[in-house]
Structure formats: structure tokens, C-alpha cells
Amino acid sequence: xxxxxxxxxxxxxxxxxxxxxxxxxxxxxxxxxxxxxxxxxxxxxxxxxxxxxxxxxxxxxxxxxxxxxxxxxxxxxxxxxxxxxxxxxxxxxxxxxxxxxxxxxxxxxxxxxxxxxxxxxxxxxxxxxxxxxxxxxxxxxxxxxxxxxxxxxxxxxxxxxxxxxxxxxxxxxxxxxxxxxxxxxxxxxxxxxxxxxxxxxxxxxxxxxxxxxxxxxxxxxxxxxxxxxxxxxxxxxxxxxxxxxxxxxxxxx
Amino acid sequence: xxxxxxxxxxxxxxxxxxxxxxxxxxxxxxxxxxxxxxxxxxxxxxxxxxxxxxxxxxxxxxxxxxxxxxxxxxxxxxxxxxxxxxxxxxxxxxxxxxxxxxxxxxxxxxxxxxxxxxxxxxxxxxxxxxxxxxxxxxxxxxxxxxxxxxxxxxxxxxxxxxxxxxxxxxxxxxxxxxxxxxxxxxxxxxxxxxxxxxxxxxxxxxxxxxxxxxxxxxxxxxxxxxxxxxxxxxxxxxxxxxxxxxxxxxxxxxxxxxxxxxxxxxxxxxxxxxxxxxxxxxxxxxxxx
Amino acid sequence: xxxxxxxxxxxxxxxxxxxxxxxxxxxxxxxxxxxxxxxxxxxxxxxxxxxxxxxxxxxxxxxxxxxxxxxxxxxxxxxxxxxxxxxxxxxxxxxxxxxxxxxxxxxxxxxxxxxxxxxxxxxxxxxxxxxxxxxxxxxxxxxxxxxxxxxxxxxxxxxxxxxxxxxxxxxxxxxxxxxxxxxxxxxxxxxxxxxxxxxxxxxxxxxxxxxxxxxxxxxxxxxxxxxxxxxxxxxxxxxxxxxxxxxxxxxxxxxxxxxxxxxxxxxxxxxxxxxxxxxxxxxxxxxxxxxxxxxx
Numbered sequence: 001x002x003x004x005x006x007x008x009x010x011x012x013x014x015x016x017x018x019x020x021x022x023x024x025x026x027x028x029x030x031x032x033x034x035x036x037x038x039x040x041x042x043x044x045x046x047x048x049x050x051x052x053x054x055x056x057x058x059x060x061x062x063x064x065x066x067x068x069x070x071x072x073x074x075x076x077x078x079x080x081x082x083x084x085x086x087x088x089x090x091x092x093x094x095x096x097x098x099x100x101x102x103x104x105x106x107x108x109x110x111x112x113x114x115x116x117x118x119x120x121x122x123x124x125x126x127x128x129x130x131x132x133x134x135x136x137x138x139x140x141x142x143x144x145x146x147x148x149x150x151x152x153x154x155x156x157x158x159x160x161x162x163x164x165x166x167x168x169x170x171x172x173x174x175x176x177x178x179x180x181x182x183x184x185x186x187x188x189x190x191x192x193x194x195x196x197x198x199x200x201x202x203x204x205x206x207x208x209x210x211x212x213x214x215x216x217x218x219x220x221x222x223x224x225x226x227x228x229x230x231x232x233x234x235x236x237x238x239x240x241x242x243x244x245x246x247x248x249x250x251x252x253x
Numbered sequence: 254x255x256x257x258x259x260x261x262x263x264x265x266x267x268x269x270x271x272x273x274x275x276x277x278x279x280x281x282x283x284x285x286x287x288x289x290x291x292x293x294x295x296x297x298x299x300x301x302x303x304x305x306x307x308x309x310x311x312x313x314x315x316x317x318x319x320x321x322x323x324x325x326x327x328x329x330x331x332x333x334x335x336x337x338x339x340x341x342x343x344x345x346x347x348x349x350x351x352x353x354x355x356x357x358x359x360x361x362x363x364x365x366x367x368x369x370x371x372x373x374x375x376x377x378x379x380x381x382x383x384x385x386x387x388x389x390x391x392x393x394x395x396x397x398x399x400x401x402x403x404x405x406x407x408x409x410x411x412x413x414x415x416x417x418x419x420x421x422x423x424x425x426x427x428x429x430x431x432x433x434x435x436x437x438x439x440x441x442x443x444x445x446x447x448x449x450x451x452x453x454x455x456x457x458x459x460x461x462x463x464x465x466x467x468x469x470x471x472x473x474x475x476x477x478x479x480x481x482x483x484x485x486x487x488x489x490x491x492x493x494x495x496x497x498x499x500x501x502x503x504x505x506x507x508x509x510x511x512x513x514x515x516x517x518x519x520x521x522x523x524x525x526x527x528x529x530x531x532x533x534x535x536x537x538x539x540x541x542x
Numbered sequence: 543x544x545x546x547x548x549x550x551x552x553x554x555x556x557x558x559x560x561x562x563x564x565x566x567x568x569x570x571x572x573x574x575x576x577x578x579x580x581x582x583x584x585x586x587x588x589x590x591x592x593x594x595x596x597x598x599x600x601x602x603x604x605x606x607x608x609x610x611x612x613x614x615x616x617x618x619x620x621x622x623x624x625x626x627x628x629x630x631x632x633x634x635x636x637x638x639x640x641x642x643x644x645x646x647x648x649x650x651x652x653x654x655x656x657x658x659x660x661x662x663x664x665x666x667x668x669x670x671x672x673x674x675x676x677x678x679x680x681x682x683x684x685x686x687x688x689x690x691x692x693x694x695x696x697x698x699x700x701x702x703x704x705x706x707x708x709x710x711x712x713x714x715x716x717x718x719x720x721x722x723x724x725x726x727x728x729x730x731x732x733x734x735x736x737x738x739x740x741x742x743x744x745x746x747x748x749x750x751x752x753x754x755x756x757x758x759x760x761x762x763x764x765x766x767x768x769x770x771x772x773x774x775x776x777x778x779x780x781x782x783x784x785x786x787x788x789x790x791x792x793x794x795x796x797x798x799x800x801x802x803x804x805x806x807x808x809x810x811x812x813x814x815x816x817x818x819x820x821x822x823x824x825x826x827x828x829x830x831x832x833x834x835x836x837x838x
Binding site: 261264265268269271272273275276278279280282283286289293340342343346347348352355358360361362364365366367369371372373374375376377379380382383384386387403406434435436437457460461463464465466467470471475489494495498509510513516517520521523524528 | 547548551555557558559562564565566568569574575578579581610628631632633634635636639640646647648650652653654655657659660661663664665666668669670687701704705706708732733734736740751755759760761762763764789792793796809810813816817820821824825828832
Binding site: 113163 | 259353355356424425434437536538
């Protein structure tokens with residue numbers, strides 16, 4: 001199995017006001033595969049995810065040591081622009097957060113700030129990515145209505161389209177279906193499976209079944225420490241650590 | 254046991270009714286004030302007052318109107334509000350988007366705004382006056398605009414800051430996650446979310462700008478003519494009311510009441526407009542689910 | 543190569559920081575400026591003489607602020623006495639008893655009341671309060687005053703600062719978390735008991751801070767007070783006698799500032815006193831309010 005890695009984390013530790021949130025994490029995320037980060041609530045999954053696109057540092061009191069290499073470039077090296085890194089990553093948050101503008105402007109926001117001004121070009125971009133997110137049919141006649149008028153499932157797909165429109169290489173998903181009904185959840189999951197051929201995907205979830213359905217590679221965090229990581233088959237069916245076994249079987253939560 | 258419970262419930266009821274009475278008494282006060290101004294001002298209000306400037310002997314009973322004051326107040330308020338907007342909004346966006354929340358810098362600036370907000374307008378006027386003397390400026394429209402702008406900045410900033418603090422944090426994250434710079438997040442995303450709040454804040458500051466007398470006393474002077482240049486003194490509506498009221502002639506005093514009615518109506522209209530526009534412009538706002 | 547977006551961002555940040563610095567500087571410059579302008583007077587008299595003597599005869603070079611300081615204090619305190627309990631009751635009603643629609647309605651009322659200009663309140667005072675006070679004086683004490691008095695000023699001022707104090711106390715009460723009230727209620731306390739023993743106790747520092755801010759606001763109020771207070775420099779023996787406040791002093795006499803030597807410094811010194819007192823109350827009150835916010 002070719003294991004070219006896209007993200008390489010080395011000795012990453014994160015502190016919130018001197019309380020450790022992540023302790024000495026070293027892991028590699030394989031390229032063009034779905035990696036799922038599992039673990040109980042509050043044990044650092046979202047923290048790890050947000051350290052990838054440098055959104056973590058916008059929180060107050062955050063201190064970070066270690067290195068995160070994306071394509072062999074340490075994104076925390078002094079002098080690296082966060083906006084450049086964030087463009088490489090698309091983030092799908094737990095609660096869909098449409099921007100306060102029309103549906104069209106939401107998707108066009110990213111391309112616009114990165115320089116695309118041509119009206120026809122933007123229209124084509126919006127159409128393409130709304131189709132990619134399987135939202136086009138439902139909104140094609142009301143592109144200029146406020147994004148807040150969509151249902152929550154539609155909003156999450158809108159956020160997906162918006163994130164894809166900046167042409168990232170990596171898609172980050174922070175419990176992207178936990179606020180959605182089962183039908184919308186399933187659609188988002190299908191999307192991820194379709195997209196994995198073109199993007200590296202990293203998801204955080206506390207639903208083990210979802211991890212099993214989607215993952216190629218699994219990372220298990222517990223209380224800020226990395227317990228185990230590996231291909232999905234290994235971690236779920238032949239876990240090496242006792243804690244992993246207990247978590248997966250449901251005895252520990 | 255039962256009678257004790259009854260007295261307790263009665264006590265609760267009395268207390269609640271007392272407090273309720275206070276609130277409604279307050280509303281009654283407002284209505285009373287407006288009614289008094291209306292009652293005294295309406296009979297004396299004529300169209301000629303609104304469209305003419307004072308002619309000779311206006312303050313002793315002659316002909317004319319208060320157009321000079323209306324125009325002067327509007328000029329000062331518009332100029333001051335524009336300045337306050339372009340100084341206040343960037344600062345407030347800065348402390349909410351660029352600076353880390355709860356940082357000392359943000360806290361210090363907020364504190365300064367709060368303190369500046371509480372300084373009485375006569376002190377601003379006196380300070381403005383010292384600056385004018387220092388710079389060799391005379392009482393003028395420009396000086397009036399600058400002092401009122403200083404007064405309006407904390408008002409505008411505090412109101413917008415309050416709205417900005419209620420913006421959900423995920424919104425900034427979402428925009429930043431798409432690769433936007435802080436400036437783009439602030440000016441392209443956050444501003445749209447708080448547009449209704451900004452409108453309300455602007456109108457609130459504007460309202461203060463036309464109604465303030467103590468600060469323009471020193472700095473804008475007074476004049477019987479329409480505002481023509483930035484360096485000439487200019488009339489303001491509150492001062493026009495004040496001067497007319499001080500006259501011994503009943504005809505002029507009645508005009509004072511009418512002028513007061515005009516000012517009150519302007520302020521009330523602005524209040525209503527603030528409410529209306531803030532509802533109308535919240536089309537694209539996202540609400541917290 | 544830095545692209546243009548980042549450069550724009552950096553320029554923007556620089557501008558914002560400069561503006562912010564300017565604002566902070568403003569406060570400092572204000573205090574210094576006023577003090578410097580009053581140096582003419584301050585350098586030639588002792589502080590004790592200025593603040594505690596009572597003679598105000600500018601043409602004779604006698605400047606003493608005691609009557610004005612006391613006058614301003616009296617008007618302020620007399621205004622707070624009715625205003626604070628009233629504001630407290632209203633705020634408690636709005637935050638604890640009223641439903642959402644009532645709350646929104648009254649918030650509008652408070653906002654509108656707060657935006658009415660000072661002159662209008664003054665005019666209302668002249669039309670309504672002054673005759674009322676004049677009649678009350680005749681009725682209660684048989685006196686023959688004009689009605690332009692400490693009492694009139696206090697009443698008008700009370701109405702003016704009501705919306706202000708209500709707004710702040712309401713904000714403090716609303717910031718106290720619902721779960722605190724629920725905890726008390728679930729122990730069997732009645733609504734008033736909950737309010738009295740739990741909510742108000744928590745809110746007390748905030749309420750005191752609101753009073754401090756109200757005091758500062760009342761202290762500096764010019765136009766309305768000037769129109770109904772009578773403006774005679776004396777230490778009033780009864781509330782029906784006229785009083786002269788510092789702001790009224792400045793506003794009434796600015797026209798003659800340059801005609802009498804040292805008069806301009808004297809008025810600037812009055813402004814400086816105002817600045818210092820208001821600054822003091824503001825800083826303390828906001829420090830308390832910040833601590834209250836942080837605790838919640």
C-alpha cells in the first residue's frame with residue numbers, strides 16, 4: 001500500500017493556559033485517504049484538527065510546541081502565513097456556519113478573496129461546486145436568497161461547497177454530521193467517500209460506526225494522548241492497545 | 254399555616270405590582286413629556302418657521318424662522334457622525350476581530366471608551382475651546398463638528414462593540430478557515446452580520462449630535478444665517494431653543510416651544526428610523542441556532 | 543513575495559492601532575489641556591482657598607468654588623435619592639417579572655427617553671416642574687420663591703438619569719445566570735425571596751457601580767439643570783432655594799471669559815474639577831462593573 005503522507009505531525013503538544021490539551025503527538029496522515037480521529041469527548045480531537053489549519057492560535061491562551069509538516073513544510077515555522085495554509089485546507093465545522101450573505105456569495109466568497117472577479121467565471125465556479133456538494137438542484141433558482149434560509153442539512157452542504165471552492169488539498173471535518181438528521185448525514189458521508197479520490201480527508205467523530213464506514217486510517221486519542229493509529233482494519237479488528245479495545249467495544253467512553 | 258402562606262402570597266403580589274407600577278410610571282413620564290412639548294409647541298408651530306432664517310428683530314418678536322438652526326444642527330451632526338464612523342468602526346473591529354479576545358489591549362481600549370462616554374459634554378466643549386484657542390480657530394462649523402465628533406465616537410463605538418460581542422465565534426472561524434485575512438473577515442463578513450446594529454449605533458450617535466447644546470456653546474457659536482462655510486459660526490437647534498426661551502417676549506417664547514417640538518420630533522423620528530432600518534437590513538444575518 | 547492582500551491587511555492594522563492609540567491619548571490630552579488652561583488661576587491661589595472659600599466675585603478677582611461644588615453635589619445627590627430606588631424597581635420588574643414582549647417594549651421606551659436632548663428636559667422642567675415646586679413651596683412653607691431651585695433641578699435631573707441607571711442595572715441583572723435563580727426556586731423560595739436574597743446580593747456591586755455612573759452623569763449635566771436651578775451662587779438652606787452648579791457656571795459665563803482677567807482660567811478650572819470628579823467615578827464604577835462581568 002503506497003503510504004505517501006500528506007501531513008506529518010511531530011511531537012505536537014498544545015496547552016490552553018498551561019493545561020495540556022495534547023501531549024506529544026506524532027502521527028502521519030496518508031495522502032488521498034480518509035483518516036478518522038476517534039476518542040471520547042474533550043480529549044483533544046478537535047484541537048488536533050484545528051492545529052492543522054492554524055485556526056487554533058486564534059483562541060486565547062493557546063501555546064503550541066512541536067512541528068506539523070504539510071507536504072514537507074512545517075506550517076508553524078516563523079514566517080509562514082496562516083492564510084496561505086488555511087487556503088490549502090477546507091474546514092467543515094460541527095455546526096454549519098453560513099456567512100451572512102446570499103447562497104451565491106457564500107460559495108463565491110473564497111474565490112473572490114483569492115482574486116477571481118470575473119462574473120461569468122464566478123458563476124461557473126459556484127455552479128460547479130454546488131453540484132459537487134449535491135446542492136445545485138435544490139438552490140439553482142434561488143441563488144441570491146440569504147443562506148440562512150436553507151435547512152440545516154442544506155447549510156452543511158453549502159459549507160462543503162464553499163470550502164471546496166477555494167480548491168484545498170485537504171478537507172477537515174469536525175464532527176460534520178453530528179448536527180444533522182440521519183438522511184442529511186448519509187448524504188454528507190457519501191460525499192466524503194466520493195471526494196477521497198481527489199482530496200485528503202481528515203474527520204473527527206465520536207460515532208464509531210461512522211468511523212468504521214468511512215475510514216481508511218484511524219487515529220485514536222484519549223485524554224490528549226495518542227494511544228494508537230493505523231489502517232482501519234488493524235485498529236478496529238486487531239487493536240494492539242487495551243484502551244483501544246475497550247473504547248471500541250464500548251466499555252470505556 | 255394557611256394564613257401565613259396567604260400573607261406571603263399577598264406580599265409577593267404587592268411587590269410585583271409596585272415594581273410593575275414603576276415601569277409603567279416611567280412610560281407615563283415619557284408620554285407626559287412628549288404631550289407637554291406637543292401641547293405648547295404645536296399651536297405656535299408655523300410652516301414659515303421651518304423655512305425661513307431669522308429676519309431682523311427675530312429675538313424680540315420680529316419675523317423669521319429657525320431654518321438656520323435646523324440646517325446648522327444637521328450639518329454638524331452629519332459631519333460629526335461621518336468622522337465618528339470612520340474612527341470608531343475600525344477601532345471596534347480591531348478589538349473584536351484582530352486582537353485576541355480578552356486581551357489587555359482590547360480591555361484597555363474598551364475601558365477608555367467607557368470612560369470617554371461618561372465625560373459630560375460641557376467638558377468636551379471646554380476642551381474643544383482650549384484647542385481652538387491653541388490653534389487660533391474661531392467659533393465655527395468646523396470646530397463644532399470636531400467637538401461633536403469627539404463626543405459621538407465613544408457612543409458609536411460602545412454601541413457597535415456591544416453588537417460585535419454577540420457575533421458567534423464560529424463565523425470568524427469559518428471565514429478565516431477559507432483563507433481570509435483578518436481584515437477581510439472584519440470588513441467583508443462581520444460587518445454584514447452586524448449591519449443592523451451599526452445602523453442603530455449611527456443613528457443613536459447622530460441623535461446625540463443634533464441634541465447637544467453644552468458642547469456647541471463654546472465651539473460653534475451662533476449665527477442668524479444658513480451655514481455657508483466651515484469657518485463661520487453656525488446656529489444650532491438646542492441653542493436656538495435656549496436663546497428664544499430666555500427672551501421676555503411671549504411671542505418669542507412660543508417660538509421656543511415650537512422649536513423644541515421640532516427638535517423632539519426629529520429625535521423621535523430618528524429613533525423610529527433606527528428600529529425600522531435595523532429590522533429591514535437583517536435579511537442576511539445568521540441567527541444562533 | 544508578499545501579496546497585496548496581506549499588505550492591505552497590515553496597513554489596515556496599522557491604521558487601526560494608530561486610531562486606537564489616539565483615542566487613549568485623547569483622555570490624557572483632555573486632562574492636561576484643561577489643567578494647563580487653568581494654570582493662570584491655580585498658580586496664583588492656593589488650592590484650599592479655591593476649593594473651600596465661598597466668594598465668587600470675578601470682577602474683584604475672587605474665585606472660590608465651594609458653593610458650586612456643593613451645589614453640584616447637592617443637586618446630584620438629591621436627584622439620585624428618588625432615581626435609584628425607582629430605577630432599581632423598574633429594572634427588577636423588567637428582568638425578573640416581565641415577559642419578552644413587555645421587556646422589548648420598555649427597552650424602547652428607555653432608549654427613547656435616553657435620546658431626548660437636555661434642552662427639552664430643561665424646557666419641560668420650566669413648564670411643569672418649576673410651577674409645581676413654586677406651588678409646593680407656597681403650600682408647605684408659605685415661601686414666595688420662584689420655583690427655580692435645587693428641588694426643581696433635582697427632579698428634572700432624576701428623570702434624566704433614570705433611563706441611564708435602569709439600562710445599566712438591567713444589564714447587570716440579565717447577566718446573572720438563569721441557573722442561579724432556578725437553584726433558589728427549586729429549594730422552595732418564592733420569586734421575591736429569590737430576587738432579594740440571591741439575585742440582588744449577586745448584583746449588588748453592579749448596582750452600586752450603576753449609581754456611581756449615574757452620579758457622574760448627573761454631576762456633569764448642564765443645560766437642563768441650568769434652566770431650572772436659579773443659578774445663584776450660595777449654599778442653599780432649603781431645597782426651595784436656588785443653586786448654582788459647576789456646569790451651569792461654565793455655560794452661563796463663557797461669553798465674558800475674556801473680559802475679566804483670570805476669568806477664562808477660572809472657568810477652565812471649573813471644567814477641570816468636573817473632569818477629575820467624573821473621571822474618578824467613572825473609573826471606579828467601570829472597574830467594579832468589569833469585575834462583576836468577569837465573575838459571572
